[in-house]
Amino acid sequence: MSMLRSQAIVAGVGESRIGKVPGVSALELCAEAARRAIADAGLRPRDIDGLLTAYTMTEPYPVFYGALAEFMGLELRYGAELTAGGGSSGVMIYDAALAVMSGRAEAVLVVSGDSRATGMGRDNAVAALAAWGHPYYEFPYGGFIPAYYALIARRYMHEYGATAEDLARVAVTQREAACRHPNAHMRSPLTIEDVLASKPIADPLRMFDCCLISDAAGAIVVTRAERAADLPRKPVYLLGVGEHFTHEHIVAAPSLLESGASRSAQAAYAMAGVGPKDIDFAALYDCFTITPMLLAEECGFAERGEAAELWKDGRASIDGRFPINTHGGMLSHAHAGATGGLFETVEAVRQLRGGEGARQVARHEIALVHVEGGIMSNHATLIYGAQPR
Amino acid sequence: MALPFPDPRTSEAAHFFDAAAQDRLELQRCADCATVWFYPRPACVACGAENFAWFAASGRGRVHSYSIVHRAPTPAFRDRVPYVVALIDLDEGPRMMTNLVGDDALAVAICDAVEVLFEDRGEGRKLPQFRRCAGA
Numbered sequence: 001m002s003m004l005r006s007q008a009i010v011a012g013v014g015e016s017r018i019g020k021v022p023g024v025s026a027l028e029l030c031a032e033a034a035r036r037a038i039a040d041a042g043l044r045p046r047d048i049d050g051l052l053t054a055y056t057m058t059e060p061y062p063v064f065y066g067a068l069a070e071f072m073g074l075e076l077r078y079g080a081e082l083t084a085g086g087g088s089s090g091v092m093i094y095d096a097a098l099a100v101m102s103g104r105a106e107a108v109l110v111v112s113g114d115s116r117a118t119g120m121g122r123d124n125a126v127a128a129l130a131a132w133g134h135p136y137y138e139f140p141y142g143g144f145i146p147a148y149y150a151l152i153a154r155r156y157m158h159e160y161g162a163t164a165e166d167l168a169r170v171a172v173t174q175r176e177a178a179c180r181h182p183n184a185h186m187r188s189p190l191t192i193e194d195v196l197a198s199k200p201i202a203d204p205l206r207m208f209d210c211c212l213i214s215d216a217a218g219a220i221v222v223t224r225a226e227r228a229a230d231l232p233r234k235p236v237y238l239l240g241v242g243e244h245f246t247h248e249h250i251v252a253a254p255s256l257l258e259s260g261a262s263r264s265a266q267a268a269y270a271m272a273g274v275g276p277k278d279i280d281f282a283a284l285y286d287c288f289t290i291t292p293m294l295l296a297e298e299c300g301f302a303e304r305g306e307a308a309e310l311w312k313d314g315r316a317s318i319d320g321r322f323p324i325n326t327h328g329g330m331l332s333h334a335h336a337g338a339t340g341g342l343f344e345t346v347e348a349v350r351q352l353r354g355g356e357g358a359r360q361v362a363r364h365e366i367a368l369v370h371v372e373g374g375i376m377s378n379h380a381t382l383i384y385g386a387q388p389r
Numbered sequence: 390m391a392l393p394f395p396d397p398r399t400s401e402a403a404h405f406f407d408a409a410a411q412d413r414l415e416l417q418r419c420a421d422c423a424t425v426w427f428y429p430r431p432a433c434v435a436c437g438a439e440n441f442a443w444f445a446a447s448g449r450g451r452v453h454s455y456s457i458v459h460r461a462p463t464p465a466f467r468d469r470v471p472y473v474v475a476l477i478d479l480d481e482g483p484r485m486m487t488n489l490v491g492d493d494a495l496a497v498a499i500c501d502a503v504e505v506l507f508e509d510r511g512e513g514r515k516l517p518q519f520r521r522c523a524g525a
Contacts, residue, residue: 130462136395136402137428141488142466147474150456158499203457251486
């Protein structure tokens with residue numbers, strides 16, 4: 001049995017205000033989410049002695065965790081800024097678990113947030129997506145993140161016969177879930193026809209195939225499992241973690257359809273001692289509609305080329321037999337840099353605790369969260385349980 | 390607004406774009422394990438050997454995947470939309486990114502045969518680009 005399995009818990013979760021939140025900086029959004037997570041854990045700010053943050057694109061602080069700790073009046077034994085693009089939350093949570101197990105800190109706050117909607121504006125936020133291309137071998141060709149995922153989507157459709165409707169169904173299913181979420185950025189119904197009629201961005205991806213640009217922050221508190229009995233909320237156990245990296249730029253990706261996600265998931269399953277059939281529901285990174293389809297296959301929830309069936313037959317819907325992205329994901333709940341991936345854990349924790357009312361999934365013992373950064377570049381898989389194993 | 394051109398800060402990138410300025414697509418081949426790689430780097434990506442040779446590639450390949458971009462990422466590309474961003478599997482093995490240029494570029498399909506040309510981006514600088522081969 002892995003040294004890490006069931007040794008760390010998520011004790012509290014929090015979300016800032018989400019959507020367009022004018023006049024509120026990324027720092028303030030992060031502090032807001034952090035205070036809510038600390039309160040949710042039944043702790044006080046002085047109980048926090050570790051802080052991990054990801055990056056922002058709208059704040060001037062070279063050391064963001066330090067700026068946030070100071071802003072909140074925290075005194076730390078351990079702090080760092082950890083970035084792996086959209087995969088940052090996975091790396092942060094893995095490190096937070098190791099930190100509390102090793103005694104480096106007692107309670108680690110993991111925070112990510114940004115003011116992408118009002119702090120950057122749409123044109124600047126889109127232009128920033130171009131900076132992810134290789135500066136010599138990609139950027140001069142006018143690519144940006146949507147076009148790179150479109151390359152993956154086009155190849156996937158060519159290999160497996162998936163259709164634009166299959167992609168659209170992912171967005172529609174997640175919007176249905178977001179409509180039940182009290183804090184989701186987008187809560188108006190969406191149809192397949194709406195998605196297909198939306199503006200083309202980078203064929204085959206249209207506007208509603210692309211994630212949001214939000215002002216948002218999320219936070220969680222990680223501590224040792226032994227402390228669970230002293231805390232007010234039902235603990236959620238970290239059962240397994242895996243990571244894998246294969247490339248930074250899509251031009252150097254070994255394959256467009258088989259990424260490091262499967263090896264990341266296999267490592268997490270091995271640590272947790274469970275397999276895909278044991279997972280009750282999942283949160284899969286969804287920067288574009290193609291992404292959770294690929295990840296569902298790589299994490300073992302569908303055969304290669306058959307992920308569309310999960311959405312087509314209703315399994316992936318919040319009321320289905322295998323719900324995926326029950327908060328609405330980055331397509332409908334929020335996307336602000338590394339924050340979208342962190343919300344996957346926030347949602348998994350809430351659903352595993354139970355008590356989400358009309359949003360509550362039927363089976364909620366074990367959940368899988370997968371995040372990735374770049375262009376299917378750096379992957380992290382987190383498996384959480386309502387009970388230790 | 391001028392289209393962007395790389396400001397290469399590695400020796401191998403400088404070599405690659407110097408060759409492109411003279412209408413040559415050059416690749417590196419490992420002298421130890423014969424791996425051919427793109428993009429240019431100072432050592433073999435398969436075995437780590439620093440012992441490599443540049444050679445002139447055929448400039449031919451096939452479309453591995455493509456996207457037609459409708460939303461320009463930056464103002465410089467607004468006059469170009471819609472345009473094709475593609476990944477090409479070169480006959481020599483490696484994969485590289487390109488635009489597809491030419492009147493029939495938007496009719497692109499996966500597996501189309503393509504050939505290199507060199508797009509003038511001003512001040513003597515040229516960017517490798519690809520177009521569909523006749524009858525593709």
